Amino acid sequence: MISVAIKMLLRDRRKSFLMIVGLTFASLLITQQMAIFLGIMGRTIGFITDTNLPDLWVMDPKVKFIDDIKPLQDTEFLRIRGVEGVAWAVPLYKGTLRARLEDGSFQVCNVAGLDDSTLIGSPSPLRMVQGRVEDLRHTDGVIVDEAGAATKLSRPPRKPGGPRTPLGIGDVLELNDHRAVVVGICKITRTFQSQPLLYTTYSRATTFAPRERKLLSFVLAKAKPGVDPAKLCARIRGTTGLAAYTNSQFSDLTIGYFMRNIQAPINFGISVLLSFIVGAAIATQTFSNFTLENLRYLGTFKAMGASSGLLLRMTVLQTLLVGAVGFGTGVGVASLFGVVSKGTELAFQFPWQLLAGTAGAIFLICILSSLVSLRRVVVLEPAMVFKS
Amino acid sequence: MATNEVLAVRCRDVKKSFGQGSARVQALRGVNLEIQPGELVMIVGPSGCGKTTLISVIAGILDQDEGECRVYSEDLKGIGPRARTQYRGRHIGFVFQALNLVPTLSALENVSVPLLINGIHPREAIARSTEALAKVELVERKDSFPGELSGGQQQRVAIARALVHEPKLIVCDEPTSALDHETGRKVMKLMRDVVLSEDRTLLVVTHDARIFEFADRIARMDDGRIVELTVAGPKVDQSKGAFQ
Numbered sequence: 001m002i003s004v005a006i007k008m009l010l011r012d013r014r015k016s017f018l019m020i021v022g023l024t025f026a027s028l029l030i031t032q033q034m035a036i037f038l039g040i041m042g043r044t045i046g047f048i049t050d051t052n053l054p055d056l057w058v059m060d061p062k063v064k065f066i067d068d069i070k071p072l073q074d075t076e077f078l079r080i081r082g083v084e085g086v087a088w089a090v091p092l093y094k095g096t097l098r099a100r101l102e103d104g105s106f107q108v109c110n111v112a113g114l115d116d117s118t119l120i121g122s123p124s125p126l127r128m129v130q131g132r133v134e135d136l137r138h139t140d141g142v143i144v145d146e147a148g149a150a151t152k153l154s155r156p157p158r159k160p161g162g163p164r165t166p167l168g169i170g171d172v173l174e175l176n177d178h179r180a181v182v183v184g185i186c187k188i189t190r191t192f193q194s195q196p197l198l199y200t201t202y203s204r205a206t207t208f209a210p211r212e213r214k215l216l217s218f219v220l221a222k223a224k225p226g227v228d229p230a231k232l233c234a235r236i237r238g239t240t241g242l243a244a245y246t247n248s249q250f251s252d253l254t255i256g257y258f259m260r261n262i263q264a265p266i267n268f269g270i271s272v273l274l275s276f277i278v279g280a281a282i283a284t285q286t287f288s289n290f291t292l293e294n295l296r297y298l299g300t301f302k303a304m305g306a307s308s309g310l311l312l313r314m315t316v317l318q319t320l321l322v323g324a325v326g327f328g329t330g331v332g333v334a335s336l337f338g339v340v341s342k343g344t345e346l347a348f349q350f351p352w353q354l355l356a357g358t359a360g361a362i363f364l365i366c367i368l369s370s371l372v373s374l375r376r377v378v379v380l381e382p383a384m385v386f387k388s
Numbered sequence: 389m390a391t392n393e394v395l396a397v398r399c400r401d402v403k404k405s406f407g408q409g410s411a412r413v414q415a416l417r418g419v420n421l422e423i424q425p426g427e428l429v430m431i432v433g434p435s436g437c438g439k440t441t442l443i444s445v446i447a448g449i450l451d452q453d454e455g456e457c458r459v460y461s462e463d464l465k466g467i468g469p470r471a472r473t474q475y476r477g478r479h480i481g482f483v484f485q486a487l488n489l490v491p492t493l494s495a496l497e498n499v500s501v502p503l504l505i506n507g508i509h510p511r512e513a514i515a516r517s518t519e520a521l522a523k524v525e526l527v528e529r530k531d532s533f534p535g536e537l538s539g540g541q542q543q544r545v546a547i548a549r550a551l552v553h554e555p556k557l558i559v560c561d562e563p564t565s566a567l568d569h570e571t572g573r574k575v576m577k578l579m580r581d582v583v584l585s586e587d588r589t590l591l592v593v594t595h596d597a598r599i600f601e602f603a604d605r606i607a608r609m610d611d612g613r614i615v616e617l618t619v620a621g622p623k624v625d626q627s628k629g630a631f632q
Contacts, residue, residue: 001504004493011492300488303449305477306505307470383449 001306005314008294009321015293018286019322020329023362026279027330030272031350031358032337037268038354039347044258045251046189047094047112047197051121054220055229057250058089058236061243065257066250067193069094071214076242080219083239085232089221090115093205096195100174103156109148110197111175113205121220122199123186130169131184136201141183142173148196149185175208190347192258276361283326284369287319291373295380303382311377315370323366327359394461396557396589397423397446402455404441415441417612418455423605425460425556428580428590430600433609439593440561442609446591447480447559448472460556477505481550485562487542489534495521495545496530502553520552521545524578540571544578551583558583560592564599576602 009016042049047066048057058080060070080089093113098106114121114136122133122143129146136143144153149167157164167173171182180200188197200208206215221236221244223229229246236244245253259265291298298311338348404416415438423429431439444450445457448464456463460479464472481502489498496517503513521527524544534542543563550558563579564572576599584590592603600606600620608616 001501003510004490004497004501004504007497008490008492294490296486296488297490300482300484300490301501301505302473303447303476303482304502304505305473305475305480307473310505383444 001301001310001314002317005317006321008297009290009318012290012293015286015290016322019283019290020326022279022282022286023323023326023365024329024333026275026283026365027327027358027362028333029275029279029330030361031331031334031354033268033271033275034354034357035334035338035348035350036346037264038349038351040192040264041255041258042349043190043347044192045254046191047110048247048251048254050123050189051092051220052247053120053222054090054247055223056221056233056236056244056246058219058221058240058242058244059217061241063243065254066094068257069217071212072216072219072242073214074216076216076240077219079240080221080236080242083232083236085224085227085235087222087224088118088120089219090118090120091202091216092121092218092220093202093209093215094217095205095209097175097198097208099153099180099196099198100177101153101155102171107152108195109153109175110191110193110195111205111208112197112199113202114199115220116201116203119201123188127187129185129187133184135183136199138181138183140179140181140204141200142175142180142204143184143186143199144182145188145197146185147188147190148198149182151196153196176210178208180208276365279362280365280368283322283365284372287322287369288372290318291315291376295376296384298377299380299382299384302380308378308380311380312374315373315377319366319370319373320363323362327362330362331355331358394425395422395458396425396427396460397421397591398456398458399442399446400456402442402445402452402457404438404445404450404452415612416445416452419609419612419614421607421614421617423589423591425589426584426586427604428584428592428602430592430594430603430606431609432594432597432600432606435595437609438612439609443559443561443591443593447482447557448476477502478553479556481553481555481558483543483546483550483558483560483563485565487534487546489542489545489549491534494531494533495526495537495548498534498545499548499552502549506553508553517548517552520548523551524548539567540574543567543571543575547575547578547583551588554588556587557589557591560590560594562594562596563592564594564596569598572596572599 045066060072063070077089077091080086095111096108097111099109100106112121119133119136125133135141144167153167154164155167167182169182169184173180209215223232233244233246236242301311335350338350341348399419399421402416402419405412405414407413419442431442433439441450445452446459451465462475464475496514499517499520500513503516504510518527518530521530524547526541526544529537529541537545564575567575579590580602603620606618606620607614
């Protein structure tokens with residue numbers, strides 16, 4: 001009877017098409033909207049995920065997210081080094097500075113100042129597009145992110161209306177009236193603010209930065225082998241009074257801040273909810289009509305000896321079949337969207353959890369849409385078949 | 389007509405009502421009926437006299453309120469809903485007035501449904517359904533959908549579906565009501581020639597007096613009771629094929 005159920009569904013092309021279209025749109029919109037939302041949330045922690053060598057981030061206890069800089073005394077990283085279980089600890093400067101471009105315009109940039117001796121926190125050598133990380137040791141050297149170099153920091157066109165030239169090695173910028181020479185171009189995970197990111201050494205960054213009493217933004221630390229980073233965080237907090245987080249804790253803190261303080265979660269949440277409701281409405285209405293039109297035949301099957309359980313299985317199978325096709329098509333189109341938007345400004349993240357979540361949502365729509373039909377099948381009176 | 393000890397159908401004082409209070413309708417007011425195996429019995433009577441209710445009770449689709457109804461000695465009310473459904477699937481065939489052929493299934497697939505319900509392997513079901521369609525001389529249209537068949541052809545598909553699982557009892561509700569006289573006669577001839585056998589009983593509800601001649605006996609109902617049971621010999625030339 002499984003094959004009978006499938007034939008009854010698929011040969012009713014208009015209804016099966018409508019149901020699949022409804023579920024496809026629900027699946028596509030839920031997946032696409034959530035992928036963009038996750039992409040945006042992922043960008044808020046782009047700098048943390050790119051800085052993956054340390055286990056711990058130590059900072060002022062009042063810091064709420066990665067861009068919320070509350071500087072520490074320059075000597076604080078030495079205190080962290082003294083905490084039991086810490087393998088190493090290095091300073092990190094993070095701030096925003098104005099860069100003066102060749103054409104005289106200004107561009108606000110994020111600047112990351114890395115420990116002079118180890119350059120911990122620098123982009124991985126694999127992500128260097130031009131130059132080497134070690135080139136930061138050259139006089140006035142900075143490494144610029146590829147997207148920033150190609151767009152906001154690019155050089156003006158040589159003739160009016162011509163294309164802008166991406167910043168390259170050897171080009172010079174002015175950072176807060178200090179000369180900075182581009183020694184490398186690197187790929188980075190795009191950040192929420194979409195400002196260019198410049199890497200330089202800690203001592204040079206603090207030279208570029210306006211004079212302040214405190215300039216140390218974060219201390220990056222590594223736990224000794226065998227030491228639990230989470231427990232080490234607690235120890236640092238207890239010993240120094242500073243806040244200390246593992247990479248994932250700091251990511252959660254940052255994402256949590258953005259979730260609470262920007263409108264994106266509400267807007268995307270509404271889109272996802274509407275997609276769910278519209279998908280459920282179309283699927284329920286169409287599937288309900290489909291069952292209603294087939295009720296006479298289901299009654300005939302019941303009169304001919306089919307149990308209610310068999311008819312329920314047939315009905316659920318039909319729902320799950322259109323659900324699976326709709327889910328697959330929707331996710332496929334969303335994936336295509338992701339592939340097409342790769343490398344553009346658009347944020348798009350498609351983790352397996354999103355796939356599972358969308359599958360769950362579509363399954364829920366299928367269950368909801370089949371509930372009405374299932375009830376009809378259960379209470380179906382086979383004697384109805386004798387009515388003409 | 390051979391008389392066996394085991395009756396195909398035995399109804400004793402069967403009563404059935406619908407609704408409650410002032411809306412209560414007494415559909416069957418004490419029906420007594422005995423049908424021998426291999427008999428073709430027609431139930432006739434005016435609309436609302438209880439014909440359809442009676443065949444629903446006999447076929448195990450409805451439970452009677454009072455009285456006893458046995459099909460080949462089996463008390464369908466007493467065996468419980470699950471066993472009753474299984475009994476229907478294995479031992480009773482149906483030809484409905486509206487035929488109820490699934491429009492999205494081919495003739496062959498429609499015929500195979502009772503076998504699939506009984507858990508027969510699809511391959512075997514297809515083979516047996518092809519045989520059943522051959523019996524009603526429709527095997528060449530096995531891949532046609534009901535919408536592509538004439539009324540008489542659809543009726544033959546319904547008959548093939550009713551007999552494909554070789555039931556002991558076939559219940560037909562107004563099998564000729566939607567057919568012209570000639571096609572109706574052909575269908576009834578087919579029923580006698582192909583469907584009826586020593587082991588298989590036919591119970592036909594009809595208004596169509598033109599087919600009475602095909603019955604062994606005619607039970608006339610009125611107001612929920614069988615008021616007359618007459619013997620009517622078959623007038624079909626058995627030497628001729630069904631559609632000559």
